Amino acid sequence: MVSTHIGSCHCGAISFTIDDDPTELTTCDCSLCVKRNALMLKVPEAALRIDAGKDFLATYEWNSLRAKHHFCTRCGIYVFHRKRAAPDYFGVNVFCLDGFDITSLPVRATDGVGMTLVCDQPREEWLGPRDR
Numbered sequence: 172m173v174s175t176h177i178g179s180c181h182c183g184a185i186s187f188t189i190d191d192d193p194t195e196l197t198t199c200d201c202s203l204c205v206k207r208n209a210l211m212l213k214v215p216e217a218a219l220r221i222d223a224g225k226d227f228l229a230t231y232e233w234n235s236l237r238a239k240h241h242f243c244t245r246c247g248i249y250v251f252h253r254k255r256a257a258p259d260y261f262g263v264n265v266f267c268l269d270g271f272d273i274t275s276l277p278v279r280a281t282d283g284v285g286m287t288l289v290c291d292q293p294r295e296e297w298l299g300p301r302d303r
Contacts, residue, residue: 178267180243180250185224187250189214189263196265196278203233203240207249210273211262219251219261 179186193212198204221228224243228250231240238255242248251263265273 176268176271178250178263178269180224180227180246180248180267182243182246182248184227184245185243185250186222188220188222189218189268190220191215191218193276196273196276197262197281198278199262199281209249209262210265210278212265212268213254213257213260214263216253216259216261219263 173190174192176189176191177186178189189212191212191214193214195213197211197213199209199211203209227244228241229244231242232238235255237258239253240249241251241253243250248267249264250267251261254260254262265271
């Protein structure tokens, strides 16, 4: 039996459901994840359903434009993102899940700093190897 987890942004405009049994949490050391202090669940695309507030979702893209970082336009909370390295998965902000025990799963650090910067003019503070 697959577990169901309910989540939302801070103001409640966006709500979503995850039907998945996650096995770990992940962190990332890229400049974006460090600044937003992200702790994420990696869930398959089919396991995430947006129940309400699709109109309140905004998307931030940078670097290769493959990852799609979604946040609420009303309260600004990062809710989830489509992963660059695994585009058929989402990274879900575990702190948006109601009653989720973050101590119940191990945390695995992922290497975002080592991902290649491929945009035309990467900012100096963006770490990682340059594509050129």
